[in-house]
Amino acid sequence: MDPIIILQAGVATGTVLLFATIGEILAERSGVLNLGVEGMMLIGAMTAFSTTIATGNPWLGVLAAMFAAGLISQIHAFITITLQADQVVSGLALTFLGTGISLVLGEGLSKAGTVSLLPNFSIPVLSQIPILGPILFTKQSVLVYIGYLFTPLTWYFINHTRPGLNLRSVGEYPSAVDSLGISVFGLRYFYVFVGGMLAGLAGATISLAVAPGWFSELTTAGQGWIAVGLVIFAQWDPVRAMFGSYAFGALRRLILDVQGPTIIFGLNNPFYYNPYWGFFLQMLPYAFTVIVLVIGSREAMRKRLGAPAALGNPYIRGERGK
């Protein structure tokens, strides 16, 4: 139960949630709620793993995963943007579809054995910083470092660039964007695709770095849904999403570590002597998601913050008030 190890592992596993959450933030900022994150992540994890087995190159696996998940996200885009169907039901359907397809195509992958994984390394100078060095910069996967760079870049992109302004506008008031001659459909298709690619990257992060392998539905074990919850907690802000994701990652590691020692805080460890008490620990991430949602929703109500105004509404040109 070394807090540094827990936080280090938290950052590593939290990177999965980070990519998925930021992807969903981008899609929702454009006005499209995509509940298919879990399905897209499974597609990504399966594609990454099988591509790496076939080619021996994990980077190809990552690219294939992003492309495959991005591709399947376009089903959701077509149904909700062009066909104007309900985004909630379509997103659910995408999760079923993604889960089903990845189970069918991933058949037998669980016995595939080991593959070459993405590299882990330490950053020379930064890893010497006390406390932060070992947590953030020692023996982390290359994807974790990509996450460090990616989060502030996304934040800057959304808040301080012209395309970012277009993104925010299309989620808040699409008809204004349309009147400027910018394609609402085009932007939304694009950001759903980006969201899908990031969900695929999150899946690849699991199967090629954090918990290597393919374990059918248990590969993601509901992390896609936790990501959707984190978006609300993060109030559609990538930096808040980063802290939320790492906190969740640390919680997952803490749960594992609590069950190990025979004595904890000077007492006999109940989770060691009665392993089935561990099921209460297993509930924690999910219970925590609900608590985080309550906090996020309360804060949003108090500050009158909220989801992008057009989130969940199809854009129909010429309709009033959309």
Place this chain on the structure above:
Amino acid sequence: MAESTSLQKKRSGYKIRVEPRLDVPPAWYPLLVSLGAIVFALFLGGILISFAGGDPIRSYQHIAKASFGDIGVLSDTIVKATPILLVALACSVAFRMKLWNIGAEGQFIMGAFGASAIVLAPVLSEETPRWLYLTVMALAGMGMGAIWGFIPGYLKAKLNVNEIISTLMLNYIAVAWVNFWIFGVWSEGGFQMSPKFPNVAWLPRLAEYAKEIPIFRGLTTHAGLLIGIVAAIILWLIVYRSRWGYEIRLIGDNAQAAKYAGINITSNIIYVMMLSGALAGLGGMSEVSGVVHRLQTAPIAAGYGFTGIIVAWLAKLNPLVIVVVSVLFGALILAGREIQPSGVPKMIQGIILVSLIASDFLLRYRVRIVRADAEE
């Protein structure tokens, strides 16, 4: 601008025009569209199956034969359809109000837990009359399911917490909760299951009446089917013939109008989530008492909650149509168990749902192919 578009039309000759449907389409039209969507989905699924190295035609033949081939397998199909039926009813009433209860799976599991607790605690002695014993089990199942629906309902109504995510998270918590009891407290000799229930806790099966009616020999269809059909009829009456049902439908169609009409949305959210949870919980009771006869995670957390969502949607949220559709999905699940690769039933369910949602477009819009030069 105008010139360039007219040039394009001349080149293509024909043009697809999409226009909003102003009239109400005839009654057979939605049915045709749904059937078309399913055929399309099976076709797509077939392509994917062959892509994964299977034989689609043999897979589908196998599904048909292994689920409707003779009275024995038909009975097994109905056994699989029973939990789907109750869960789909649970989903339909919540969806009717645009409450996205994705937690029927968890409510189903908690219902199974509640019913099992009556047997395993034990709350009632085995000498209790069977009808009373089963009634108490059903009430306990519904109660636990309703509690599991109340939590997200309350959070949604009072704190504006997104019910999709809260109900989903409660699914995972329900599984861990049941695991705690069957691994620890009620474990039978260290196995991950409770002891078998005594006969008094079994829902009656057709096979029990084989002495009077020989054709029932070996049939596993149990009274849960009856419970499900009665529940469907009652739910239909509530939704289409009662004042409360009118309120539910009005909130679902136009929450703003409902509010102006003086309907209390907050309390309706909580009540409907509890009703939804109770129906799913009843499904859980029917499954442990009618099929599994013990508390065990794998057979009760088998994804019925998610299949129920698709069935409810396919039946356009109509309780009576749900009865029919759940039999078809029972067949898919029953026969799908032996199909390789094993993810096929799940994938086909996903494709069916996607095609159905996409096909709704045809109900709202009219797609016409017109001659380009006939225009204007």
